[in-house]
Amino acid sequence: MPGIASAATAVLIGHVAGGTSTIRVGAGGIMLPNHSPLVIAEQFGTLESLYPGRIDLGLGRAPGSDQRTAQALRRNLSSDPDEFPRDVQELADYFSTSPQQAVRAVPGTGLNVPLWILGSSLFGAQVAAAFGLPFAFASHFAPAQMMAAIEMYRRGFRPSQSLAEPYVMLGFNVFGADSLAQAKFLATSMQQAFVNLRSGRPSQLQPPAEGYLEGLGPQERALLDQVLSCASIGTLEMVRADLRNFIRQTRADELMITSQIFDHAARLRSFEIAAEALSG
Secondary structure: OOOOOOOOHHHHHHHHHHOOOOOOEEEEEEEHHHOOHHHHHHHHHHHHHHOOOOEEEEEEOOOOOOHHHHHHOOOOOOOOOOHHHHHHHHHHHHHOOOOOOOOOOOOOOOOOOOEEEEEOOHHHHHHHHHHOOOEEEOOOOOOOOHHHHHHHHHHHOOOOOOOOOOOEEEEEEEEEOOOHHHHHHHHHHHHHHHHHHHOOOOOOOOOOOOOOHHHOOHHHHHHHHHHOOOEEEEOHHHHHHHHHHHHHHHOOOEEEEEOOOOOHHHHHHHHHHHHHHHHO
16 A cells, blocks of 8 residues: 555564664554465564564454455455454464464464554454453554443453453554644644545655645544544643543553654654653
């Protein structure tokens, strides 16, 4: 999809892990309907072998494609709701050392690659709770069912060997700058991306545009109000207040901060503001 560098996730993870030394690097995520669980186990087993203790594997069920693309991937998109849980279990089995496992992932077998369940609806919450896995919700672009999904996950959580208590990660957009006017200007790149995507015109991230919001109709404004409800646009103090309120409301264990800002230096500055806001 234009504007999303997701075609070769394992390759990108290897590139980032190879250029760093301490941070964890993970998939956010691998859409299992598009992949063989064995291939994913071998890819992430290889990454874990190269960068021990630094690799996470996030799993989602959205196909992210149409039937024609699925055919090109040599996959059949199933409407069976149990298909994704079965794939998750199969993948987990490849990392296990069970003697009943007839097919082995090499590398992969016996490696500790933390699995996450990703979601933007209630289904992912149910799967994560049933497997006793950490749950990451895509509130940074699909926040509508966030609170319901968190509640369902925590209420239905079953402890597992890998996780004793529920653990929730939430996405949050930060457009931080040294002035409110600059922050609002930088955020127009993401606003354009959302409107283009929901209008059937996905594109690469565009430069910020003066007066972009003012030129939108009420339908597009309402769309942005909804999809960017989990976002902070402003200065350090404004970002700090928004993050504190969000954490207080959701009781999130971890946040995944995204700053889709066109200019690289401005994007780095936004991450610096988010880091300072969270540490202060």
